[in-house]
Amino acid sequence: MEKKVKRTLRILGMAILLVVGFDQATNLVRSANAAPVLNPSTANEMAAEVKIDNFNFSPATLEIKAGTTVTWTNADDIPHTVVSNDKFFKSKPLDTDQKFSFTFEKAGTYPYFCSLHPKMTAKVVVQ
Protein backbone atom coordinates (compact mmCIF):
# COMPACT_ATOMS: atom_id res chain seq x y z
CA MET A 1 0.00 0.00 0.00
CA GLU A 2 2.68 2.42 1.06
CA LYS A 3 4.77 1.42 -1.94
CA LYS A 4 1.90 2.12 -4.30
CA VAL A 5 1.39 5.60 -2.85
CA LYS A 6 5.09 6.36 -3.14
CA ARG A 7 5.15 5.17 -6.74
CA THR A 8 2.07 7.26 -7.60
CA LEU A 9 3.63 10.31 -5.96
CA ARG A 10 6.88 9.71 -7.85
CA ILE A 11 5.06 9.42 -11.17
CA LEU A 12 3.03 12.52 -10.34
CA GLY A 13 6.18 14.41 -9.47
CA MET A 14 7.86 13.38 -12.70
CA ALA A 15 4.77 14.40 -14.63
CA ILE A 16 4.79 17.82 -12.95
CA LEU A 17 8.49 18.20 -13.68
CA LEU A 18 7.89 17.20 -17.26
CA VAL A 19 5.04 19.67 -17.67
CA VAL A 20 6.94 22.51 -16.02
CA GLY A 21 10.05 21.57 -17.95
CA PHE A 22 8.18 21.50 -21.20
CA ASP A 23 6.51 24.79 -20.42
CA GLN A 24 9.86 26.39 -19.67
CA ALA A 25 11.30 24.86 -22.76
CA THR A 26 8.54 26.31 -24.93
CA ASN A 27 9.15 29.67 -23.30
CA LEU A 28 12.76 29.42 -24.32
CA VAL A 29 11.80 28.43 -27.84
CA ARG A 30 9.30 31.27 -27.93
CA SER A 31 11.80 33.90 -26.81
CA ALA A 32 14.45 32.51 -29.12
CA ASN A 33 11.97 32.80 -31.97
CA ALA A 34 10.80 36.22 -30.85
CA ALA A 35 14.15 37.91 -31.38
CA PRO A 36 14.66 37.13 -35.05
CA VAL A 37 10.98 37.56 -35.81
CA LEU A 38 10.31 40.90 -34.14
CA ASN A 39 13.63 42.74 -34.00
CA PRO A 40 15.04 42.68 -37.52
CA SER A 41 12.39 44.95 -38.97
CA THR A 42 12.82 47.47 -36.13
CA ALA A 43 16.61 47.13 -36.35
CA ASN A 44 16.58 47.98 -40.03
CA GLU A 45 14.17 50.86 -39.70
CA MET A 46 15.33 52.35 -36.44
CA ALA A 47 19.13 52.19 -36.66
CA ALA A 48 21.64 53.64 -39.09
CA GLU A 49 25.40 53.81 -39.33
CA VAL A 50 27.84 56.55 -40.31
CA LYS A 51 31.47 55.66 -40.85
CA ILE A 52 34.22 58.18 -40.17
CA ASP A 53 37.09 57.33 -42.46
CA ASN A 54 39.96 59.27 -44.03
CA PHE A 55 38.63 62.57 -42.58
CA ASN A 56 35.16 62.04 -44.08
CA PHE A 57 31.70 61.22 -42.76
CA SER A 58 30.12 58.53 -44.92
CA PRO A 59 27.42 58.92 -46.05
CA ALA A 60 27.74 62.69 -46.11
CA THR A 61 23.94 62.95 -46.16
CA LEU A 62 22.08 60.33 -44.15
CA GLU A 63 18.30 60.11 -44.62
CA ILE A 64 16.37 58.41 -41.82
CA LYS A 65 12.91 58.19 -40.26
CA ALA A 66 12.11 59.87 -36.96
CA GLY A 67 13.01 57.64 -34.02
CA THR A 68 16.11 56.22 -35.70
CA THR A 69 19.29 55.83 -33.69
CA VAL A 70 22.38 56.78 -35.67
CA THR A 71 25.74 55.32 -34.67
CA TRP A 72 29.00 56.90 -35.81
CA THR A 73 32.17 54.77 -35.77
CA ASN A 74 35.63 56.30 -36.13
CA ALA A 75 37.81 54.19 -38.42
CA ASP A 76 40.67 56.75 -38.55
CA ASP A 77 43.82 56.56 -36.45
CA ILE A 78 43.21 60.11 -35.24
CA PRO A 79 40.29 61.20 -33.01
CA HIS A 80 37.21 62.91 -34.39
CA THR A 81 34.08 64.36 -32.84
CA VAL A 82 30.46 64.45 -33.99
CA VAL A 83 28.97 67.85 -33.15
CA SER A 84 25.78 69.35 -34.58
CA ASN A 85 26.22 72.91 -35.82
CA ASP A 86 23.81 74.18 -33.16
CA LYS A 87 25.36 71.88 -30.47
CA PHE A 88 22.09 69.91 -30.26
CA PHE A 89 24.18 66.74 -30.07
CA LYS A 90 27.86 66.51 -29.28
CA SER A 91 30.17 63.53 -28.83
CA LYS A 92 33.34 63.27 -26.81
CA PRO A 93 36.46 62.82 -28.96
CA LEU A 94 36.16 59.36 -30.51
CA ASP A 95 39.43 57.50 -30.71
CA THR A 96 39.95 54.71 -33.24
CA ASP A 97 36.96 52.29 -33.34
CA GLN A 98 35.02 54.25 -30.73
CA LYS A 99 31.33 54.90 -31.35
CA PHE A 100 28.77 57.58 -30.66
CA SER A 101 24.99 57.14 -30.93
CA PHE A 102 22.16 59.61 -31.04
CA THR A 103 18.42 59.03 -31.53
CA PHE A 104 16.63 61.50 -33.78
CA GLU A 105 13.03 61.91 -32.56
CA LYS A 106 11.95 64.88 -34.66
CA ALA A 107 11.92 65.53 -38.40
CA GLY A 108 14.37 68.08 -39.70
CA THR A 109 17.84 68.58 -41.17
CA TYR A 110 20.71 68.29 -38.75
CA PRO A 111 24.04 69.56 -40.12
CA TYR A 112 27.04 68.47 -38.08
CA PHE A 113 30.85 68.55 -38.18
CA CYS A 114 34.02 67.40 -36.44
CA SER A 115 35.05 70.08 -33.95
CA LEU A 116 38.68 68.91 -34.22
CA HIS A 117 38.70 69.13 -38.02
CA PRO A 118 35.89 71.55 -38.90
CA LYS A 119 36.40 71.01 -42.62
CA MET A 120 34.68 67.65 -42.03
CA THR A 121 30.97 68.37 -42.44
CA ALA A 122 27.88 66.22 -43.10
CA LYS A 123 24.17 66.11 -42.29
CA VAL A 124 21.38 63.89 -41.08
CA VAL A 125 17.96 64.39 -42.69
CA VAL A 126 15.10 63.09 -40.54
CA GLN A 127 11.72 62.53 -42.24
Place this chain on the structure above:
Amino acid sequence: MKKEDEIKFDHNEDGIDRRGFLKCMAWAGTGTLCVMKGGVLNSYSLSALSKLDSKATMGELSFVQISDSHMGFNKPANPDVIGTLRAAIDKINALPGNPEFLLHTGDITHLSKPEEFDNVQQILKDAKVKEAFYVPGEHDVAADEGKEYLERYGKETKGAGWHSFDKKGVHFIGLVNVVDLKAGGLGTLGHEQLEWLEDDLKGKKSSTPIVVFAHIPLWSVYPQWGWGTEDSAQALSYLKRFGSVTVLNGHIHQTMQKVEGNVTFHTAASTAFPQPAPGTADSPGPMKVPAEQLRSVLGVTSVNFVRGQKALAVVDSNLS
Protein backbone atom coordinates in the same frame (compact mmCIF):
# COMPACT_ATOMS: atom_id res chain seq x y z
CA MET B 1 50.21 73.76 -53.04
CA LYS B 2 53.49 74.18 -54.91
CA LYS B 3 56.54 74.86 -52.83
CA GLU B 4 57.22 78.18 -54.55
CA ASP B 5 53.80 79.45 -53.47
CA GLU B 6 54.96 79.45 -49.89
CA ILE B 7 57.64 82.04 -50.56
CA LYS B 8 56.94 85.66 -51.27
CA PHE B 9 59.26 88.13 -52.90
CA ASP B 10 61.25 90.57 -50.87
CA HIS B 11 58.57 93.18 -50.16
CA ASN B 12 60.49 94.48 -47.24
CA GLU B 13 63.79 94.89 -49.06
CA ASP B 14 65.40 93.14 -46.17
CA GLY B 15 67.58 90.84 -48.19
CA ILE B 16 65.35 87.81 -48.12
CA ASP B 17 64.60 86.93 -51.72
CA ARG B 18 62.78 83.85 -52.79
CA ARG B 19 65.87 81.87 -53.68
CA GLY B 20 67.53 82.88 -50.44
CA PHE B 21 64.60 81.75 -48.48
CA LEU B 22 64.22 78.47 -50.28
CA LYS B 23 67.76 77.68 -49.23
CA CYS B 24 66.79 78.49 -45.70
CA MET B 25 63.64 76.44 -45.56
CA ALA B 26 64.09 73.80 -42.98
CA TRP B 27 62.19 70.83 -44.28
CA ALA B 28 61.68 67.81 -42.13
CA GLY B 29 64.78 65.74 -41.86
CA THR B 30 67.11 68.67 -42.37
CA GLY B 31 68.29 71.42 -40.10
CA THR B 32 69.22 74.92 -41.08
CA LEU B 33 70.25 77.95 -39.12
CA CYS B 34 69.15 81.27 -40.54
CA VAL B 35 70.80 84.42 -39.32
CA MET B 36 70.21 87.94 -40.56
CA LYS B 37 73.27 90.12 -40.62
CA GLY B 38 73.12 93.68 -41.88
CA GLY B 39 70.03 92.87 -43.88
CA VAL B 40 71.62 89.88 -45.56
CA LEU B 41 70.39 86.40 -44.89
CA ASN B 42 72.96 83.78 -44.00
CA SER B 43 72.06 80.15 -43.81
CA TYR B 44 74.13 77.34 -42.34
CA SER B 45 73.60 73.63 -42.29
CA LEU B 46 73.08 72.30 -38.81
CA SER B 47 75.84 69.77 -39.38
CA ALA B 48 78.21 72.73 -39.74
CA LEU B 49 77.04 74.35 -36.51
CA SER B 50 80.03 73.16 -34.52
CA LYS B 51 82.34 74.99 -36.95
CA LEU B 52 80.42 78.25 -36.62
CA ASP B 53 81.55 81.28 -34.72
CA SER B 54 79.54 81.11 -31.51
CA LYS B 55 78.47 84.74 -32.06
CA ALA B 56 76.45 83.58 -35.04
CA THR B 57 74.33 81.35 -32.89
CA MET B 58 74.26 83.37 -29.69
CA GLY B 59 72.19 86.43 -28.96
CA GLU B 60 70.51 88.33 -26.17
CA LEU B 61 67.76 85.78 -25.92
CA SER B 62 67.38 82.20 -27.00
CA PHE B 63 64.41 79.95 -26.42
CA VAL B 64 63.06 76.66 -27.75
CA GLN B 65 59.74 75.66 -29.25
CA ILE B 66 58.25 72.18 -29.15
CA SER B 67 54.86 71.25 -30.50
CA ASP B 68 52.26 68.55 -30.95
CA SER B 69 53.51 66.06 -28.38
CA HIS B 70 50.09 64.29 -28.65
CA MET B 71 50.61 62.41 -25.38
CA GLY B 72 48.32 59.36 -25.50
CA PHE B 73 48.71 58.71 -29.23
CA ASN B 74 49.65 55.04 -29.68
CA LYS B 75 48.99 54.20 -33.32
CA PRO B 76 51.53 52.70 -35.78
CA ALA B 77 52.80 56.14 -36.89
CA ASN B 78 54.50 56.31 -33.47
CA PRO B 79 53.72 53.82 -30.69
CA ASP B 80 56.16 55.61 -28.33
CA VAL B 81 55.32 59.32 -28.06
CA ILE B 82 56.82 59.33 -24.56
CA GLY B 83 60.17 58.20 -25.97
CA THR B 84 60.21 60.80 -28.72
CA LEU B 85 59.21 63.61 -26.34
CA ARG B 86 62.06 62.54 -24.06
CA ALA B 87 64.39 62.62 -27.08
CA ALA B 88 63.23 66.18 -27.80
CA ILE B 89 64.04 67.21 -24.23
CA ASP B 90 67.47 65.57 -24.53
CA LYS B 91 68.03 67.58 -27.71
CA ILE B 92 67.12 70.79 -25.89
CA ASN B 93 69.39 69.96 -22.99
CA ALA B 94 72.27 69.39 -25.42
CA LEU B 95 71.94 72.82 -27.06
CA PRO B 96 74.90 75.15 -26.65
CA GLY B 97 73.93 77.77 -24.05
CA ASN B 98 70.82 77.20 -21.99
CA PRO B 99 67.66 78.41 -23.68
CA GLU B 100 65.81 80.96 -21.56
CA PHE B 101 62.46 79.19 -21.74
CA LEU B 102 60.35 76.71 -23.65
CA LEU B 103 57.23 77.35 -25.74
CA HIS B 104 54.81 74.51 -26.36
CA THR B 105 52.53 75.40 -29.26
CA GLY B 106 49.74 72.99 -28.44
CA ASP B 107 48.34 69.50 -28.85
CA ILE B 108 50.18 68.73 -25.66
CA THR B 109 47.83 65.77 -25.30
CA HIS B 110 45.97 63.57 -27.75
CA LEU B 111 42.60 63.37 -25.95
CA SER B 112 42.89 66.03 -23.18
CA LYS B 113 42.99 63.34 -20.47
CA PRO B 114 44.42 64.32 -17.07
CA GLU B 115 46.93 61.45 -17.16
CA GLU B 116 48.16 62.63 -20.57
CA PHE B 117 48.75 66.14 -19.22
CA ASP B 118 50.47 64.56 -16.18
CA ASN B 119 52.86 62.58 -18.39
CA VAL B 120 53.92 65.66 -20.35
CA GLN B 121 54.41 67.70 -17.18
CA GLN B 122 56.56 64.93 -15.75
CA ILE B 123 58.76 64.69 -18.84
CA LEU B 124 59.15 68.47 -19.25
CA LYS B 125 60.49 68.69 -15.70
CA ASP B 126 63.74 67.33 -17.10
CA ALA B 127 64.13 70.20 -19.59
CA LYS B 128 66.91 72.57 -18.56
CA VAL B 129 64.86 75.70 -19.03
CA LYS B 130 63.72 78.17 -16.40
CA GLU B 131 60.14 78.45 -17.58
CA ALA B 132 57.62 77.01 -20.01
CA PHE B 133 54.74 78.76 -21.76
CA TYR B 134 51.83 77.09 -23.49
CA VAL B 135 48.95 77.60 -25.87
CA PRO B 136 46.37 74.85 -26.38
CA GLY B 137 45.81 72.81 -29.52
CA GLU B 138 42.38 71.51 -30.49
CA HIS B 139 43.24 68.13 -28.95
CA ASP B 140 43.79 69.81 -25.57
CA VAL B 141 40.31 71.31 -25.44
CA ALA B 142 38.16 68.77 -27.33
CA ALA B 143 36.87 66.71 -24.41
CA ASP B 144 35.89 69.42 -21.92
CA GLU B 145 36.00 72.80 -23.69
CA GLY B 146 39.48 73.36 -22.28
CA LYS B 147 38.65 73.01 -18.57
CA GLU B 148 41.52 70.65 -17.76
CA TYR B 149 43.94 72.72 -19.85
CA LEU B 150 43.01 75.99 -18.15
CA GLU B 151 43.25 74.46 -14.68
CA ARG B 152 46.86 73.58 -15.44
CA TYR B 153 48.06 76.39 -17.71
CA GLY B 154 45.44 79.11 -17.48
CA LYS B 155 46.42 80.87 -14.26
CA GLU B 156 48.16 83.87 -15.84
CA THR B 157 46.01 83.93 -18.96
CA LYS B 158 42.79 85.46 -20.26
CA GLY B 159 39.79 83.86 -21.98
CA ALA B 160 40.62 80.47 -23.47
CA GLY B 161 44.27 80.85 -22.46
CA TRP B 162 45.68 83.82 -24.38
CA HIS B 163 48.44 85.81 -22.72
CA SER B 164 51.48 87.99 -23.28
CA PHE B 165 54.81 88.54 -21.56
CA ASP B 166 58.11 90.34 -22.11
CA LYS B 167 61.59 88.83 -22.15
CA LYS B 168 64.67 91.00 -22.65
CA GLY B 169 62.85 93.59 -24.70
CA VAL B 170 60.99 91.08 -26.88
CA HIS B 171 57.20 91.00 -26.54
CA PHE B 172 55.68 87.51 -26.67
CA ILE B 173 52.00 86.91 -27.38
CA GLY B 174 50.36 83.49 -27.00
CA LEU B 175 47.11 83.27 -28.98
CA VAL B 176 44.40 80.61 -28.90
CA ASN B 177 42.79 79.72 -32.24
CA VAL B 178 41.38 76.26 -31.46
CA VAL B 179 38.26 77.05 -29.44
CA ASP B 180 34.66 77.23 -30.65
CA LEU B 181 35.53 76.32 -34.23
CA LYS B 182 32.70 76.59 -36.74
CA ALA B 183 31.53 73.92 -39.20
CA GLY B 184 33.46 74.16 -42.44
CA GLY B 185 35.79 76.78 -41.03
CA LEU B 186 39.44 77.16 -40.04
CA GLY B 187 41.13 78.15 -36.80
CA THR B 188 39.45 81.10 -35.08
CA LEU B 189 40.72 83.80 -32.74
CA GLY B 190 37.36 85.45 -32.10
CA HIS B 191 36.27 88.99 -31.39
CA GLU B 192 37.13 89.06 -27.68
CA GLN B 193 40.69 87.88 -28.20
CA LEU B 194 41.26 90.25 -31.12
CA GLU B 195 40.15 93.17 -28.95
CA TRP B 196 42.51 92.02 -26.24
CA LEU B 197 45.35 91.77 -28.77
CA GLU B 198 44.76 95.28 -30.09
CA ASP B 199 44.75 96.57 -26.54
CA ASP B 200 47.84 94.55 -25.59
CA LEU B 201 49.85 96.14 -28.41
CA LYS B 202 48.78 99.69 -27.62
CA GLY B 203 51.65 101.74 -26.28
CA LYS B 204 54.27 99.27 -27.52
CA LYS B 205 57.02 100.92 -29.54
CA SER B 206 57.15 99.90 -33.20
CA SER B 207 60.76 98.91 -32.68
CA THR B 208 59.77 96.26 -30.15
CA PRO B 209 60.42 92.80 -31.62
CA ILE B 210 57.23 90.74 -31.44
CA VAL B 211 56.92 86.97 -31.25
CA VAL B 212 53.41 85.56 -31.66
CA PHE B 213 52.81 81.89 -30.95
CA ALA B 214 49.62 79.91 -31.56
CA HIS B 215 48.71 76.34 -32.45
CA ILE B 216 47.08 76.53 -35.89
CA PRO B 217 49.12 78.49 -38.46
CA LEU B 218 48.19 82.17 -38.68
CA TRP B 219 48.89 82.07 -42.41
CA SER B 220 47.00 80.16 -45.01
CA VAL B 221 49.13 77.03 -45.36
CA TYR B 222 46.44 74.78 -46.86
CA PRO B 223 42.85 75.78 -46.11
CA GLN B 224 41.50 72.61 -47.76
CA TRP B 225 42.86 70.74 -44.76
CA GLY B 226 41.92 73.46 -42.30
CA TRP B 227 45.51 74.68 -42.06
CA GLY B 228 44.90 78.36 -41.52
CA THR B 229 43.06 80.82 -39.28
CA GLU B 230 39.83 82.60 -40.34
CA ASP B 231 40.49 85.95 -38.72
CA SER B 232 44.29 86.02 -38.67
CA ALA B 233 44.35 88.96 -41.13
CA GLN B 234 42.84 91.19 -38.47
CA ALA B 235 45.40 90.07 -35.90
CA LEU B 236 48.21 90.71 -38.36
CA SER B 237 46.85 94.17 -39.16
CA TYR B 238 47.58 95.15 -35.55
CA LEU B 239 51.17 93.97 -36.06
CA LYS B 240 51.85 95.88 -39.29
CA ARG B 241 53.55 98.83 -37.65
CA PHE B 242 56.17 96.65 -35.94
CA GLY B 243 59.55 96.20 -37.59
CA SER B 244 60.13 92.61 -36.58
CA VAL B 245 57.33 90.09 -36.15
CA THR B 246 57.92 86.35 -35.86
CA VAL B 247 54.95 83.96 -35.81
CA LEU B 248 55.51 80.45 -34.44
CA ASN B 249 52.90 77.76 -35.00
CA GLY B 250 52.47 73.98 -34.79
CA HIS B 251 49.50 71.85 -35.86
CA ILE B 252 50.75 70.70 -39.27
CA HIS B 253 53.52 68.41 -37.94
CA GLN B 254 56.17 69.65 -40.35
CA THR B 255 58.48 72.63 -40.60
CA MET B 256 57.65 75.38 -43.03
CA GLN B 257 58.53 79.04 -43.35
CA LYS B 258 57.14 82.05 -45.13
CA VAL B 259 58.00 85.74 -45.15
CA GLU B 260 55.32 88.32 -45.75
CA GLY B 261 56.36 91.92 -45.32
CA ASN B 262 57.62 92.41 -41.80
CA VAL B 263 56.34 89.03 -40.65
CA THR B 264 58.21 85.73 -40.65
CA PHE B 265 55.94 82.71 -40.24
CA HIS B 266 57.30 79.43 -39.01
CA THR B 267 55.72 76.08 -38.21
CA ALA B 268 57.46 73.54 -35.99
CA ALA B 269 57.70 69.77 -36.35
CA SER B 270 55.78 67.53 -33.99
CA THR B 271 57.54 65.49 -31.33
CA ALA B 272 55.01 62.69 -31.93
CA PHE B 273 54.31 61.89 -35.60
CA PRO B 274 54.66 63.54 -39.02
CA GLN B 275 51.81 64.61 -41.28
CA PRO B 276 51.92 64.72 -45.07
CA ALA B 277 52.95 67.84 -46.98
CA PRO B 278 49.92 69.89 -48.11
CA GLY B 279 47.87 68.09 -50.73
CA THR B 280 50.21 65.11 -51.05
CA ALA B 281 47.76 62.65 -49.45
CA ASP B 282 43.99 62.10 -49.36
CA SER B 283 43.80 63.44 -45.83
CA PRO B 284 46.11 65.00 -43.23
CA GLY B 285 46.17 61.85 -41.08
CA PRO B 286 49.34 60.63 -39.34
CA MET B 287 52.03 59.71 -41.86
CA LYS B 288 53.67 56.33 -41.40
CA VAL B 289 57.38 56.29 -42.11
CA PRO B 290 59.80 53.40 -41.53
CA ALA B 291 60.64 53.17 -37.82
CA GLU B 292 64.31 53.99 -38.43
CA GLN B 293 63.30 57.23 -40.18
CA LEU B 294 60.75 58.42 -37.64
CA ARG B 295 63.06 60.58 -35.55
CA SER B 296 64.32 62.37 -38.66
CA VAL B 297 60.84 63.81 -39.22
CA LEU B 298 60.20 64.84 -35.60
CA GLY B 299 61.95 67.72 -33.97
CA VAL B 300 62.50 70.79 -31.83
CA THR B 301 62.94 74.40 -32.85
CA SER B 302 65.36 76.77 -31.22
CA VAL B 303 65.03 80.51 -31.71
CA ASN B 304 67.74 83.07 -31.21
CA PHE B 305 67.24 86.82 -30.97
CA VAL B 306 70.09 89.20 -31.64
CA ARG B 307 69.33 92.88 -31.07
CA GLY B 308 69.69 95.00 -34.17
CA GLN B 309 68.82 92.18 -36.53
CA LYS B 310 65.44 92.28 -38.15
CA ALA B 311 64.60 88.61 -38.09
CA LEU B 312 65.05 86.08 -35.35
CA ALA B 313 67.19 83.08 -36.17
CA VAL B 314 64.99 80.02 -36.22
CA VAL B 315 66.69 76.63 -36.22
CA ASP B 316 64.90 73.33 -36.65
CA SER B 317 66.64 70.18 -35.66
CA ASN B 318 65.31 66.66 -35.90
CA LEU B 319 65.44 64.03 -33.16
CA SER B 320 67.69 61.54 -34.90
